[in-house]
Amino acid sequence: MKNKKSPLSLHLATKAIHGLDIHPRTGSVSLPIHQTSTYRFTKTEEAVRFAEGDESVYVYTRYHNPTTDDVQRNLALLMDAEDAVLFASGMSAITTSIFSLVRSGQEILSTPSLYGGTYRFFRDELPKLGITVRYFDPYDLPELKKLINENTALVYAETPTNPTLEIVDLQKLVKHVHNAEEKLSRNIFIMIDNTFATIVNQQPFNFGVDVVVESTSKYIGGHSDVIGGVAASRKVITKRIRQTAKSLGGSIDPFVSYLLHRSLKTFPLRVEKQNENALALAKYFENHPKVKRVIYPGLKSHRYHRIAKKQMRHFGGIVTIEVNGGAERAERVVDNLHVAINAMSLGGVETLVSIPVYSSHVNMNDAELELHGVTPGMIRISVGIEDINDLKEDFNQALRV
Ligand SMILES: Cc1ncc(COP(=O)(O)O)c(C=O)c1O
Known part of the structure; x- marks a missing residue:
């Protein structure tokens, strides 16, 4: 399957419906569901190829699934990202992305106004693993610059925030982090939870953000019937996220991927x-x-x-x-x-x-x-x-x- 090649520059609503050529061989207009946990090898040589790192060989749905792959590519297209990874929940997208980018001894700087689940993860789980979270006032960004130090691995923010709908100035936030990066001569990841705005209303990548996470249980799913999450970024970053996801195991079910694809059309x-x-x-x-x-x-x-x-x-x-x-x-x-x-x-x-x-x-x-x-x-x-x-x-x- 390939991205639909069109001579036209398509808008979001059109991409949501016609983003991918689904099953060009059979002509199926809707996305087929590969409801399988595992995949038959025609020859053991395929299993060997997978073991040697060939990701195109399907082996097990916790690692990858054709239905999920198509929806991920469609989401990446909509989100203007190189790649997108689907998860079993928004929290799984957030926690897995963080674990893939931050290690023990490092710290996260975050806006204080957060979805309660994310805040409780920062408060109750990360300290057990030696990851510190400190909070900065998004309306006093020079203070953020002062907080950034040798151990800062990630800056995290939500905008609009839940439930007080505060707005973080993404352009200024990225500018201040980039200035601090120059001084430290190393990279600090910037991750934004875009669940409330959605990509229809706000495109964080336009401002230089590294990772965008969204709970697809909300607007993308849109019918209060699925739980899921997505993390989108550059391929070098999603490679790390995918690797961590294999161990943490928060993979999405293919049927839920199918429902998300269905929802995307009217998103x-x-x-x-x-x-x-x-x-x-x-x-x-x-x-x-x-x-x-x-x-x-x-x-x-x-x-x-x-x-x-x-x-x-x-x-x-x-x-x-x-x-x-x-x-x-x-x-x-x-x-x-x-x-x-x-x-x-x-x-x-x-x-x-x-x-x-x-x-x-x-x-x-x-x-x-x-x-x-x-x-x-x-x-x-x-x-x-x-x-x-x-x-x-x-x-x-x-x-x-
Ligand atoms: C802003 C925000 N981020 C993340 C989440 C977590 O998503 P999920 O419930 O799909 O794990 C939620 C859930 O309410 C949320 O509101």
């Missing part, structure tokens, strides 16, 4: 609609008497709207609101919704709501919540593709109960 279309609905809902909340605060990067009132405008095409499908009365009141609002569903996760076609102190930021003490900017009265809304009038009406009645 830009879905995200465009989610962008549109989220902006409309955020504007509606701005004038709602029962909403204490609305956070959405597309609003002029957002603290980092200027940076968001500079680096994002549109502003994504997540809106966070804060209500008076803390978690108790947030609970009442959420429990009175009829259209929006009270469920964790995000990025699906259906609107989901969650209370961060009970979901992404559970098991964090007050100081940690403050560090992440999370308050008990916050409700995170992952806006779906429903009719916007129904969403407005649903939130209006729930806020007034």
